[in-house]
Amino acid sequence: VSTQSTGVPERRFNLHSSLVLKYTNGHIQTVPVHCRIILPTFYLSVESMLFGSCLVGQTTQLPVRIVNPSASPMQWSARFEGETSDGNFALEPCRGSFHAADSALLSLSFTANTSRISTGKFIFTGSPGGRTVELRVEGIGTHDEVLQRIL
16 A cells, blocks of 8 residues: 555555456466545635624624545535524535535524624534544624614
């Protein structure tokens, strides 16, 4: 087994071996076997998303891009970790699949429940390969009427 590194952060494994065939008449045949396995990878367009001040009860949306730069297809899913009493973060879609060298635009939203800071993270997991990537999120609610007029 040998590994190969490319400019894309994917893992490639090259397997070289021989298949030995033994026939009942005593003849032995050796067949070379070569196999390449590519484990896909992905990344996000940002590592963290700061929503800033958002009016309590109003939803704010921001875009995030997820990218599969590798030469093989993959699936991904995301889950949220964090406290939701001061604000709710949501991601649409929260799972998907890629073709090779593909990307998708996701919608990240925040709805403030109080005027306190809300933080958390979305953990993205890719399959096959099991790679995980975190997206940290933060937003704060406000009751400021000036902000309400702007919105």
